[in-house]
Amino acid sequence: MTTTDGAPFVVDVRALLGKPGAYQRLTLTGAAGPNVATAVVTVAEDEPVTAEVMLESVREGILVTGSARTTGDAVCSRCLDPVRIDLQADLQELYAWSLEEAEVDDLGEPGPHLDGENLNLRPPIRDGLILEMPLAPLCSTDCQGLCAQCGARLDDDPGHAHETSDPRWAALSALKADLLDEQAETPKEN
DSSP states (O other): OOEETTEEEEEEOGGGTTOTTOEEEEEEEEEOOTTOBOSSOBOOTTSEEEEEEEEEEETTEEEEEEEEEEEEEEEOTTTOOEEEEEEEEEEEEEEESSTTTSOBOTTSOBOOBOBTTEEEOHHHHHHHHHHTSOSSOOSSTTOOOBOTTTOOBTTTOTTOOOOOOOGGGHHHHHHHHHHHHHHHHSOOOO
8 A cells, every 4th residue: 555656645555455354553654735724824735744544444445544634834823923833633424435425414424535546644644633723822821912001922921010090080190189289278277
């Protein structure tokens, strides 16, 4: 069992055809390719992806189980610093023997199936990695983020603070200042 030329995640499965119970363990490494991304995390097209899989011939087709791992790029959702994220996805997919035998989903699309004697692992690897991408990545779990008033990075200055006053109290602050001025001008009696 080998991968086809130029496609590290397309596997020739001739050795498993018609042999229920036969299996093969493979470690495949190749470039992530296009569209391995969300709005928050992106895996570069040339980023290496390693997949460790077991292909098992079963009555319905080829059962693929294993995992895939790579690294993606994102921006910390608190401090906006760039961050590298390790991604690991569990894989489990049943490939039907042919397009005709593949299950059809609610939208009328056929499920995974063999293309002749080849099995393309790129779609489940891509989908699995995308599902593992965080919605709000962090550079560290204790990242303080940015100051809401001035944008300063709080990890760089943990004591950072601004004196704030509620504008609804401005009239009382002005009255207090006037009273203090009056007290200062009034001579004290003994």
